[in-house]
Amino acid sequence: MSEEQHPRRLFAHGTTIADLKEYMEPFAASLGYRFNTETEFVDEVLASEIEILAESGDVYCPCRIRTGDPKQDVKIICPCIPFHRDQFAAIRKCWCGLFIRHDVEDGAELTGVAEHPEPGTPIDVPVSRVEDMASGHVRHVKVGSRDIALARSGDDFFAVSNVCRHAYGPLSEGLLDGHLLTCPWHGWRYDVRTGTTDHPDADIRTYPVTVHGGVVHVQVQAASKRVVR
Ligand code: SF4
Ligand code: FES
Incomplete structure (x- = not known):
């Protein structure tokens, strides 16, 4: 399924980790990403997103601060990959590490802070x-x-x-x-x-x-x- 066929979805209260995975996995795959190979970590991040959903009405990123401006904050609704393609491609994961690039074998290598490459460095x-x-x-x-x-x-x-x-x-x-x-x-x-x-x-x-x-x-x-x- 292509990115164009994936309208962003609103989740109701009662959404489970399995629901989020079912929606996010094909969305991320269409963009060249997959869930981190650290499965416990993935479940922790998604559990945080479900708490944020209950409090705010949407699955905002657990590692970003919301501004309160809906136009700005749409860029940190998970999965936010389309808004940050070049940054995530450079660090080979999303900010939280929930998603890793399709060509990363072991997501454990990418936990923690990532250094952005020097200006002018080619990024695929x-x-x-x-x-x-x-x-x-x-x-x-x-x-x-x-x-x-x-x-x-x-x-x-x-x-x-x-x-x-x-x-x-x-x-x-x-x-x-x-x-x-x-x-x-x-x-x-x-x-x-x-x-x-x-x-x-x-x-x-x-x-x-x-x-x-x-x-x-x-x-x-x-x-x-x-x-x-
Ligand atoms: S940085 Fe990762 S976990 Fe956070 S919203 Fe973006 S895709 Fe989701
Ligand atoms: S040919 Fe006129 S805008 Fe492209």
Whole structure:
């Protein structure tokens, strides 16, 4: 199931740890994450979330402080992975460690404080499972402040800026024919392999893409340096 098919869900009082696992596991998997291999720790974090649900009405993160502003706090409703893709990809887990990247074998190695990488360090950010995108499909992916159009052509994946250089049209809503992506607004066409277009000085940015473990990764550079939990 793809991220696009996962509307965020509200949980009622009486929700159990098993209920949370049933919902969160496929959601996280579609983003390239899984529950920590430390199962007792997972149950402790989820038990905290159930207490927070009873007190606040939603499954807010146990290791973050709520601001009281619903627009801000939506970014720390669990699983908050879509809002923090580049940070979590860099530290290979979510802040609490409830979720680990699909390619981490032992979650116990990742407990405690994690150092954010030096600015400019390449980070491979999981963005989709291979099985969730058919050939010809284009999807908008937000990675930090970057708006990226992720495209599949045959067995190959490509990542380009989602923003058309003509009048900022959303390229992920355009049509992909082979390697040519047509903007839905006025028809400018871009080659997703190179970001080039026929219009002068209007090429778009491309991002390196890798696929491993059945997951597509887009490479971005680490931003400012900071310590995260
Ligand atoms: S940091 Fe982890 S536990 Fe906290 S809300 Fe995000 S995904 Fe859930
Ligand atoms: S905005 Fe893309 S062609 Fe006009």
